[in-house]
Structures are given as structure tokens and as C-alpha cells.
Amino acid sequence: MSALVFDKVRVSFGHGARKFTAVHDVSLRVPAGRSVGLVGESGSGKSTLARAAVGLCEPRSGSIALDGTELVNARGRALALRRRVQMVFQDPSSCLDPRMSVGASLVEAIRAAERRDRRPGTVAGRSAQITGLLESVQLPSAKAAEYPGALSGGQRQRVALARALAAEPAFILADEITSALDVSVQGSVMNLLKDLQAERGFGLLFISHNLAAVHYLCDDVAVLRNGRLVEAGATADVLHTPKEDYTRELLAAVPRIGEPLFA
Ligand SMILES: Nc1ncnc2c1ncn2[C@@H]1O[C@H](COP(=O)(O)OP(=O)(O)OP(=O)(O)O)[C@@H](O)[C@H]1O
Numbered sequence: 001m002s003a004l005v006f007d008k009v010r011v012s013f014g015h016g017a018r019k020f021t022a023v024h025d026v027s028l029r030v031p032a033g034r035s036v037g038l039v040g041e042s043g044s045g046k047s048t049l050a051r052a053a054v055g056l057c058e059p060r061s062g063s064i065a066l067d068g069t070e071l072v073n074a075r076g077r078a079l080a081l082r083r084r085v086q087m088v089f090q091d092p093s094s095c096l097d098p099r100m101s102v103g104a105s106l107v108e109a110i111r112a113a114e115r116r117d118r119r120p121g122t123v124a125g126r127s128a129q130i131t132g133l134l135e136s137v138q139l140p141s142a143k144a145a146e147y148p149g150a151l152s153g154g155q156r157q158r159v160a161l162a163r164a165l166a167a168e169p170a171f172i173l174a175d176e177i178t179s180a181l182d183v184s185v186q187g188s189v190m191n192l193l194k195d196l197q198a199e200r201g202f203g204l205l206f207i208s209h210n211l212a213a214v215h216y217l218c219d220d221v222a223v224l225r226n227g228r229l230v231e232a233g234a235t236a237d238v239l240h241t242p243k244e245d246y247t248r249e250l251l252a253a254v255p256r257i258g259e260p261l262f263a
Pocket residue numbers: 013014020022040041042043044045046047048049
């Protein structure tokens with residue numbers, strides 16, 4: 001896999017006088033194995049751009065391609081390829097069925113990957129995969145028997161990550177995955193994501209309001225404002241010497257106890 005490429009992507013909602021364009025011709029490249037931070041104030045279009053990549057909303061124009069294969073309106077082989085792009089959401093409850101045990105939820109994701117790759121699985125093989133996936137997200141295998149309601153927010157987010165990993169993703173789009181968590185577990189989920197990326201080599205689009213987290217995790221940063229890309233570049237350049245006033249304002253808005261924000 002070489003890159004997930006957004007090219008002049010435009011996403012609008014509604015029609016006629018009620019038409020609202022949430023993403024305006026945004027071009028962005030997430031190279032394989034790299035992490036790109038996507039920042040911008042609330043409503044700037046970050047989630048919409050990511051959702052378009054996994055087919056949760058449809059661009060009016062532009063292209064989203066994985067290794068040159070168009071993912072918009074994907075069918076057949078392109079749809080199978082699109083499943084290599086996995087999105088993880090702020091609220092893990094949104095992707096975990098409360099009536100399904102953690103193990104059943106992971107089996108569902110494992111079976112989806114088997115169908116995609118047209119390979120038959122076995123009960124024993126899936127069971128071993130569940131243990132492996134839980135281990136990857138640092139959860140004991142006994143959690144397979146539990147239901148989401150019995151897990152902490154951090155544990156639920158780890159299960160959501162394990163579900164994404166079951167798809168053997170080439171790219172993970174992480175949308176505010178630590179924002180709903182207690183501050184005390186935010187760091188451990190971020191470290192986990194960093195370790196998983198180093199180990200598995202997926203490309204990462206990391207959407208966050210937490211600029212310190214973006215600084216810690218991301219090689220590059222893209223800044224969105226009102227659906228438009230206003231600045232992009234290496235993290236150190238964009239966050240230490242921003243070119244745009246808007247980026248400076250975002251940085252200035254970060255509450256901090258003492259200086260500096262970044263080490
Ligand atoms: N399904 C929808 N129908 C209509 N408008 C939508 C829809 N989804 C998003 N929008 C609008 O598109 C704009 C961008 O929303 P989006 O969720 O992408 O922002 P965001 O940058 O992710 O914000 P936040 O940081 O709060 O998550 C917002 O004005 C939002 O109200």
C-alpha cells in the first residue's frame with residue numbers, strides 16, 4: 001500500500017437553498033505507515049472528510065483513492081480494498097452492539113475480513129485470532145466473554161481498536177478516539193495506537209482537538225477551517241512555526257498550565 005489520497009474532495013449536505021458544503025475541495029495524502037494529524041475547530045469538516053473515505057457519506061466531487069483505486073462508490077474489488085481503511089470513532093459504543101459479547105463482536109469483524117479475502121476460517125482459528133487481537137490491545141483474553149456494558153470507556157475503545165485491527169487495515173482513521181476518555185487513560189490509548197502503528201505499519205489519520213497529542217503522534221499535520229485546508233506540512237513546522245493566522249489562533253486557544261505546550 002502506498003497512500004490514501006484525497007483529491008479535491010467536496011462533500012455537501014442538503015439541496016438548493018439549504019445546501020451546505022462541509023468539505024471544500026480538500027486534497028490530502030496519508031502515506032503508508034505515516035501518521036497525519038487532522039485538526040481544526042468544531043464543525044470544520046474533519047469527521048466528514050474521514051467518513052467519506054469509508055463510504056459513510058458521499059462526496060459530490062473529487063476522488064479518494066487507495067493505491068490508485070477509487071474508493072468513492074466502491075463496488076467489488078474496490079469495496080474489498082476500502083475495507084482496508086478502518087475508522088475508529090470517539091464513542092466506541094457506536095460500533096459495539098451492547099447485546100454482543102466482546103468475542104462475538106470480534107468474530108463478526110474476523111468473518112468480514114475472511115469474506116473480503118475469500119478465505120475460509122475455522123472456529124479454532126478465529127478463537128486464536130480473538131486472543132491475539134485482545135492481546136494486541138492489551139486486554140486479557142477473559143474479556144472475550146464480557147459485554148460492552150461491563151467494560152470501562154478505555155476498555156471499550158480498546159475493543160473498538162481490536163475490531164478495526166481484525167480487518168488488517170492498511171489505514172486507520174481515528175476520529176477523536178481519546179476525547180471521551182478520562183484523562184488518566186487517554187495517554188495509554190495514545191501510546192497503544194503509536195505502538196500498534198509501529199508494529200503493524202498502517203497509515204494513520206489522527207483527528208483530534210488535542211494538539212499535544214497530535215504533536216506526540218503525528219509526522220504531518222493538516223489544518224481545516226470551514227471545510228477548507230488552510231495549512232499542511234511536517235508537524236514540527238506547522239505547530240512550531242505556523243504560517244497561517246488560523247493555525248496560530250488554534251494554538252493560542254489551547255489551555256495550558258505553564259509553558260511550553262510541546263517539549
Ligand atoms: N449528515 C449531515 N447532515 C447535515 N450536515 C452535516 C452532516 N454531517 C455533518 N454536517 C455538518 O458539516 C459540518 C462539518 O461537520 P463535521 O462533523 O465534519 O465537523 P468536525 O470538524 O468533525 O467537528 P467536531 O470537531 O465537532 O467533531 C458541520 O457544520 C456539520 O453540522
